[in-house]
Amino acid sequence: MRLRNTVIAAASAIALVLAVPTSANAATGEFLYKVGPGLPHGLTDPPSEQCLNLPGATDEEPGHSPRNLTLSTATVFLDFNCEGDVYYVMNPGKILGPRLKLRSVVFS
Numbered sequence: 001m002r003l004r005n006t007v008i009a010a011a012s013a014i015a016l017v018l019a020v021p022t023s024a025n026a027a028t029g030e031f032l033y034k035v036g037p038g039l040p041h042g043l044t045d046p047p048s049e050q051c052l053n054l055p056g057a058t059d060e061e062p063g064h065s066p067r068n069l070t071l072s073t074a075t076v077f078l079d080f081n082c083e084g085d086v087y088y089v090m091n092p093g094k095i096l097g098p099r100l101k102l103r104s105v106v107f108s
């Protein structure tokens with residue numbers, strides 16, 4: 001009887017460990033940028049390897065002045081949906097000025 005209870009407890013523990021989801025990869029930190037005349041926007045702990053269209057950026061008013069304060073590399077794109085030939089790779093800690101325009105980003 002004890003062996004049976006021990007086996008059941010061990011099997012339950014293994015099933016519980018396997019059932020707990022692992023945390024999703026995220027770029028720890030903040031990615032900050034401005035829109036229009038300088039309205040601050042940002043992403044906190046954004047997901048990795050997923051294209052993100054920047055909130056507040058529009059066709060008429062792209063984002064600008066990005067600050068990659070995450071621990072991951074950020075690739076910023078001029079077009080939405082991380083498309084187009086115009087992009088820039090920002091290493092962690094990189095700060096750029098208002099000349100760089102962006103509408104989407106993906107983190108490594």
